[in-house]
Amino acid sequence: MITLNRRTKGEVVFDIVNNIGMLCICFVTLYPIWYVLINAFNDGKDAMLGGIYWIPRKFSLENFSAVFDSPGIMRAMWITVAKTILGVGLHVFFTAMVAYAVSRRELIGGRFYILLGTITMIFGAGLIPTYLLIKDLHLLENFLVYIIPVMFSFFDLIIFMTFFRDIPDGLEEAARIDGANDWSIFLRIVLPVSLPVLATIALFHGVYQWNDYFTGMIYMNNESMQPIQTFLYRVVAQSSSNLMMTAVQGSAVTRTVTSQSIKLATMVVTTLPIVFAYPFLQRYFVKGMMIGSIKG
């Protein structure tokens, strides 16, 4: 073993070059985000002159206070928070529940249920049929449109099912002898031991809910019910600086902020929660991705 680890000169050169290459990739990955961050923390009028590359030139929290003072932006934030929390809770619980049932091999019709689900993964109905359904269900202009149409995913079911099938039978058997029914086994035995997979799916669906702007855009005309991403979409895609300034009107006039600097600050605020959350869940989702890719 020791002799195998001794490196030749060529190996050393390879390692150095490889490490430098990896550092370059890290720099290219992080710098665009850093650039946004330093500009968001810089005085808005000053940032318009350009030339801020490494650290803020004129440090300021004005942009952020303008964001937090704007009732429009804050309401959109809360819509996002609400739909993410409710959406993730319901999606994880409902999908796990169905997955637990079909993971039990003695379930009558289990294979047929799985076949039904597999077909949905191959044929999607597409935008228009889905839109017509949402309209017929009276989910247009309804907060539930963020939650119910995505509360189940067969792809996530497969990840759950694979995990549940690996749980030792002994755990469930013991509970069954004690007289527990399938509901209490699912709630008290299966869910508590499935934390890694629950965390993975919660992260995936949480990111979807947090980042989704399209649902709010096509199913919700009432702008006061749209999430922050839909608001940002209108600002970014329509390059509408007016929209941004209207949102912070009043409080911002006397300030040093610009539409660009508030836009950057809003982007930072909407992104931070996810950026802080994912490293902690990393060891879970790597495994979840593996299961999903092999079985899916």
Added chain:
Amino acid sequence: MENKKSVEVSPAMNPLIPGNFETGKVNRTPLWKRFVTQRHLQTMALLGVIWMIIFNYIPMYSIIIAFKEYNIVKPISEAPWVGLANFKEFLADDNFVYVMKNTLGISLIKLLIFPLPIIFALFLNEVRSVRFKKSIQTISYLPHFLSWVVLGGILATWLADVGIINNILMALHVIDQPISFLAEPKYFWTIIITSDLWKELGWSAIIYLAAITSISPEMYEAATIDGAGRFQKMWYVTVPTIKGTISILFILAVSGVLNSNFDQIMVLRNSLNDSASNVIDYYVYYTGLLSARFSYSAAIGVFKSVISLILLLIANQVSKKLNDTSLF
């Protein structure tokens, strides 16, 4: 279906094997009795089935509007059949050629750079310090978690007339006047491909990295004893072991050539770059929701799904023939 299930007893449940008497007995009870015993489980499963019927199967039924002239004020059943008229119209549509050109063009370039995440995973695997390797991984996932809306905002900032890219190019005297990158069709594909690569390189590498870590160290030791260098080990040990993973992901990528990254297109497109940015997915959205031509839009969607399915089957067969790996 149910009968077949009770016949197909897995070895563990085989009633003839002593100790599995309980399981064997259950299989001989009448179907309805077993159904009643598992009523809680059936409730759980059927709730999911009901959800799928409403949210997957009813829309699948509504696809028939592609073969009708549907008007939103009347129910689908009352709409007159028009056969393939909507499909013929799409093939004759003035926009058909450039919509297809953009969709396929962007996707084919993405297929060309398909190996990049594999190469990244291979070289990341060669990093010796475990802590450094983990840090790079964590950093490389970061962009995946940004929304396309936020990334659109970042790109708009970078590519603006007074943005950092124009600043650098002007400082280097490559250009005299700032370029409005997002307003010119000729830059659009480059922006799409580059930003997609930036966002997903690390994330796409996850699966390969996970596959690589499952390779036994003994294989590398054996290769070292045989005198293999780093590159030879990568090529003759690592790559063959993850070939299955690569094939499956490649099959999926091929079947997805008509899929565009809709969020990305939506964020970066505008009327000025439309000739390079209008793809099938956007055209479905444009004709359907913006112009309210439901039947026509649904027909374009069906056209896309059918071609994608055919491509999936072809790619699957080819992969089965070439290297014994297939999805089904």
